[in-house]
Amino acid sequence: MENLWPSLYKYGPDLTPYPDLVEKMLTETHENNLSVPEGHTRYTIDIIQNATWSDGVPLTAKDVAFTFIYIIESGVYGNPAGSDYLDLSVSDATTTYRCVIEFTTESYWLFSDFAFDYIIPEHVLNSTEFMGYDKWNIWNPVFDSDTPNATCGPFTFNAFESGDYYEILMNPLFHYSIDPFDIANTTTPLTSPPPTTEGHSWTPMVTIPTSIGSAVVIMYCLLKIIQKRRESP
Structure with a gap:
């Protein structure tokens, strides 16, 4: 799957994280940025500007922000991935290539909760006619070639x-x-x-x-x- 789908980070040969879509990332808490509420952790993520979905649509911060929103919203309908985002309070594309996500907790493990999840195409999945949150478990373009799909891996x-x-x-x-x-x-x-x-x-x-x-x-x-x-x- 990692050869088909992008993520913010992937694991290197030594099992340490290395950037895939991320160009740079800033991690902040109330201690080093007073605008961050006490007890929260904020990640400001700048992504690369040449990532493109296989259907030719540019991959932007909207895709990143939408991915985490989709996981949360589909969690209500049984998506197990939603359990990693119970403390997520903000997922927003502030510019074309910058996304801000914020958690209501402070933990070293927050990074691994989101960094390696596959980013999904907002322009394909953000449609209640085709792929509402309650249909998260029936989207299967492999078996249904008429199902819209776009990937962004090698x-x-x-x-x-x-x-x-x-x-x-x-x-x-x-x-x-x-x-x-x-x-x-x-x-x-x-x-x-x-x-x-x-x-x-x-x-x-x-x-x-x-x-x-x-x-x-x-x-x-x-x-x-x-x-x-x-x-x-």
Whole structure:
């Protein structure tokens, strides 16, 4: 799922949080900001500005704020995720790319309650005609291709056969992807400094059979993370 859906943070290889949608985040209590009520914790979250849903709609702070509101409101109808947000008092997009969420408690564990939850598309799910809060458990675009859907991970879901295979494809709109470096066709002189842009390079892999005797295979991609740093002269 994490290859299909975005979150504010994800876990790194060492299991420490690293930003996915977050550009920067400020954590405040009454102790360091008197405008925060006593006993409350406020998170001011600035998100990246190039995240895009797979249907081409920009991902903004409205999606972030709506995600937490949807979890709370659908909790009344049995969504178990709502139990993590019983102390949430504010979830608001104050600008296009800034969201403020506030809890009525102070706890180290508040961060993990929201940071890794998948962000959902407000323009798809904020419709009582299609997806009211009471329908949180019946939205299933995998089995119903006519159901509106949009994701924002490194891959998009393409096809599946129940009990046999599923297929995911590279998402060309992924916010951390860059075009693979084509050594064969480059005209860059050998003396040129290496590029310093950080991003993800996509490497196609071989097909993998899903079961013995099955002719159906999965084409999949390996997301190779390339981190390049400017070398000192």
